[in-house]
Amino acid sequence: MTQTTNDPRARQPRFRGLEAGHRACQGCGEALAARLVTESAGPDVILTNATGCLEVFTTPWPQSAWRVPWLHSLFENSAAIASGVEAALKAQGRRSKVIAMGGDGGTFDIGFQALSGMLERMHNVLYVCYDNEAYMNTGIQRSGSTPHAAMTTTSPPGKERMGKRHLKKDLLSIIAAHHIPYAASASVAYPQDLRRKVRRAMEIDGPTFLLVHSPCPLGWGHDGSETIEIARLAVQTGLFPLVELERGEVASVMPLRQKVPVSDYLKLQGRFRHLFVDSDHRAREEREHLQALADYNMERYGLFGDGDDPFDADGADTVRRGGPARA
Amino acid sequence: MPITMNRGAYALAGSSLAFKTGTWRSAKPVHVHAAAPCHGACPAGEDQQAWLALLQEGKPQKAWESLVTSNPLPAITGRVCPHPCESACNRGQFDQPIAIHGIERWLGDEAIRNNWSYPRLSGEIRPERVAIVGAGPAGLSAAYHLTQRKYNVVLFDSLPEAGGLLRSAIPPTRLPRSVIDAEIGRLLHTGIEFRPRTALGRDITLDELRSEFDAVFLGVGAGKSRHWDVDGAVPADLHEGLALLREWLAVGALPKPNAVVIHGGGNTAVDLARVMRRAGIRDVHVVTASGLPGPDTDPDDILNVVPRELEQAIEEGVQFHPHRTINRLIMRGSKVVGVEMVRLKKLPDGSGRKSRVSFEGTETVLHVDMVVPAIGEVVDASGLEHILRQRDFLPVDMFGRIEGQPGLFAGGDARDRLKAYPNGTVSAAIGDGRRAAEAIDALLSRRQPVEESRPSLPYASLNLSYYESSPRISLPTLALEQRNDNAEIEGGPNTAQAMAEAQRCFSCGNCLACDNCWTLCPDNAVLKTSEIAKDGSHYLFDYEYCKGCGLCAKECPCGFISMQAEE
């Protein structure tokens, strides 16, 4: 694809790791997250990608939306092939950074062993998990990351069930137990925060991990235009805390300014629709359960700030003329 | 030739550009260019958002240049305008409105201080000549805008100095004479030929002007007080409000009764009341049929005075009697010793129109030794008799075109009140001058005049997640004990305050260049342009790839993007 210099696309003042023409759904949070991660990481990287939506929608041969070298092998081995790429770079004395990517299925579940091995061996790899909380590529089945009570095709609500019976796996704590230099959670709703975390991880020579909350309009049952709104509410309600861990210890959190009830977040999504059936007493119970989980997060991570942090969950996305307030 | 499979099925970087995802779209994002509410509310037609944006970029001179494309007198309006822009400001619903008025004043003062030149518009020099009668705000505005359009403009005024009611009816405590001198002086230097001491009807006739000039604009103001009596009774020594104010402004003379009642609810009434109070008159009452601003008052029925001025007047001891009228004069011989007031209110009648109804049994008496009517003024008919034909005001359309009088235009206080274009303020007069200039230019260029008309952006169209609450600047006011007949009471912002306050602007309906659309497009279909894109945005939609998800529209903080269904 040749581009003339008159083409504004060729003159964008940012690196495009993920090019247009990919086939993600409208409003795809994962595509956005991947775009943000790769443009923050810059051109001197090599990506590996677990099987999943991201892999499928970016590389239907003969096309690829990637502008950086990219390698896909299997669902469960993104971290392992990244280990191999990194070992090869080391062997060759090349200094490009390796970024391994996977969805929550490929990270929390089937690819977890490879990830754990990669972290334990201290490969110089940034692993990015795009967390959309279910197996989306196969049509929305529950994963270890699916939140409690969420509806998926394998955790449907019914007479005996109210969506997923189990809890969302606390992956970050498991990652923390590997004692790696840096791990963080981020969200597409806070792109500046996400970019900062990517840059931070890129600077570290060693294994780092980023969990990026990436709404899936199809799987979560919301309009594509609401992706950011919903991701923002996940953070603001405390259901998806944004934290940074250094060597397994909490180093910082994005504080919350005000308590937003989880139902504000839940009611926007089809996957929680069954929690708003007034005639079902279980609905309220599950909503309260989810609120308790959010409250637990707030307490555990000390999410409530003193209201003075301009970059708390209310202030971190503030804009001004010429760009974001926090560049 | 079909594409051939390669070794290992690899793909080239960015080759996805061959796949045009724009075909997936059922709705497309467009830049909507809604007006900021401030713009919509401005009688002068200023686009405050536009010049605030330039201030946000740190370009005060450019901001002033943008401002004076509609209003050439910001140092003046920045002091006397009741600033409906601030009342309309969306930020008022979020925390507090932007202090547009103060920033405008600061810009006007900066222009004077730095002697910034009025921007010159390009275009051919026009041979046509236009006469402007009256060098008040309307006439000055018309003269300026026509000069900008390269017409030969001759500005006539009966007085020796330009300014009209700015000089004759506004106290220097509100508008220092130095500001009038400086700003109008600079304005007249833009190429306007000013002929002072030339009164219509006395020194020139309208017919002469119409034959000598290609168009004539009448900005003669309303110089004659409206007839006032109470059931036919008029005190022998009646002084009308405007006349008293003019006299005081001209020579400093003022009658000194013990107690006075001023009847009326406009600037003349309040200005005069404050002047009289400061002159040491013990009891200064203002009786007005309108209400004071407050939660229970109908917005259509509020005193036509800047709220701050009203507060200051009350501070200074002026006693207001809202929703009242004078029912009866209590006379001792031909001298007034008191007035009887009665309560009234504006209520809808049977036809749904609102009219004032007084309530029997609510009469009260004020003991005063002077009553001053300030119920408004009408056009002085001198020289305009056959145009005015017994009417109080000149009948015009929105462009100031006088019915049945081609080539003759009017604006400012001299014209009829139009529902969409209320007059009675300096800003409205400036707006009239500007629209009339457009109409004159259109007439002489044989085209239809145009006035930009865009819907204002509603508050609900903003995405407030992207704004942080921040307090409005507070501006200095002269302490009560320091107030006198000359010192300006209201202070303006300093540079730092003005620049900081400008940053609070939401940029309603217009691109904030915040990068949100560019940052949040999952499809890389928003492109940032190095120069400002043609439509005033900093971004282009690449419709070859835009899938129409609507994220950019939803996350645009300022409502600049909306989704439009594809045909």
Add this chain to the structure above:
Amino acid sequence: MIEVRIHGRGGQGNVVAAYLLATAAFETGQHCQAFPSFGAERRGAPVTAYVRIAAQPIRRRCQVANPAFLLVQDAGLLHIPSTLEGLKPGGGILVNSPHSSTELTMEYGRPMVAVPATALAQDILGRPVPNVALLSAFLALTGMMPASALIKALAHRFKGDVLARNTRLIEAATTQVIAGAWQEVAHA
């Protein structure tokens, strides 16, 4: 081609013994092959290893069913019938035992040569590892190759003091048996 079978227990260096014997043969210019009959056994369980020595390349890779010699690193293994199975007629049995050759021969009713390999190793190496002493005795009995070949083979694995002690152990073990007693069998 000479085929040897070595019996021992896991942890006694049985496979090492086989590799050492084969390597020693290699050091004298012969072809060799050594391999364990590996099981999933752990320390203490009976294990077997095989050695083949020949002038020509050795191609067969089956287990040694009919060895000319049996080296038994632990006399207790003699109680297991399979230990002595398949020995060629006239073949030699060398046993690590504190008892005398006569006593063993009497007890099992067939000729055996005993060497107190564990005691020797404990004495000289400070560790009860019988394999080197047993191999040394075996080389002395057969005269197949000089003790120096075994020392060379050991030199691939050990250096310095450990090698010196093993060399002394070899010398000491050599004197425990009648040199050349099995020479005929070895050349049959």
Add this chain to the structure above:
Amino acid sequence: MLEALEGSAAIARAVARCRPGVVAAYPITPQTHIVENISKLVADGKLQTELVSVESEFSAASVALGASAAGSRAYTASSSQGILLMTEVLFNISGMRLPVVLTCANRAIGAPINIWNDHSDSMAVRDCGWIQLHCADNQEAVDTSIQAFRIAEATELPVMVCMDGFVLTHTLETLEIPDQDMVDRYLPPFRFDRMLDPKNPLSLGTLVGPEYFSETRHLAHQALMAAMSTIVDVDREWQDLTGRSAGGLLSVEGPENARIGVLAMGSVVSTFREALDTLKTKKKAKLINLRAFRPLPDQALRDACAGLSDLVVVDRALSPGFGGILGGEIKAALSGMAKMPRIHNVAIGLGGRDVPLEMWSRLLDVPTEDAGFRILDLEPAKLGDTP
């Protein structure tokens, strides 16, 4: 220079001579000694390589895949269950045309668990698109390991070097490790056009739909078939350099006029070679050593079998419900012959059962028995009543 070396140590030394950039492995009997020996070479500074001691065979293959794609010579080794755990990745490596070399220390597959040698593991992954070469002895294993990198890098196909577990891996024997200069002359540094490189950012591992998938499969097949000549050329070149052939695609020994042939793969070939020379048998027979199982050299097989009346195909694995895997394949390969020999298929030496020298004579009797596929060294007395 000849040395007495354990097979695993020899393979480690040979692989080290090939200067792999990345070695990844996970321990499994009987492959373990190979990895241990490589680890020791690395620890002693005798091998400069990125040794990645992974957490599973699955990751071992994945690391090799990643390393190869990133332009490094990559090596791994495994056995049995480990090969099966790698299977997904093995298909990927060949599908992406990555020249990884893997040593398969052949071992049976459970259940029941069995750590001893047969060919069940490499047979289970015969369709994964790798070149598979079998070795009769440790010298061939050494030579084939070095050749494997040449073949892999010339064809951009992965190569699996199959050597029998224990029988080769744990056997110390006399062999020669070529010196470093010789290997350096034979094997140039690895250059990979499709290498992951920010300066030329390709996407590897794309999605291919129905409109092109058949073409990818066709090309994979063609690539394997074309690799036959590379295998022959590379071996010939090796022979010129060292005086040793590792067996080309296949080799035939025995009297020209023999009417019976025995076809086998792996270490039993070594035993049968001795038997052919030393056992006195009534029948004359040829021994066909099939070195290349993938690609299966159909034409070479037909040439080797010309003039035979009977061919006994010796399997070291079987496909339950079908029979011998190699037997079935040879039958298919020879089916185009004008005078196709009668093919008799037996399996022997499953799960480490010893294959004695006398097995050769037993095999020569098979054509007279006309009994179909069977496990020849089965001991019927050990069977119970019910299948």
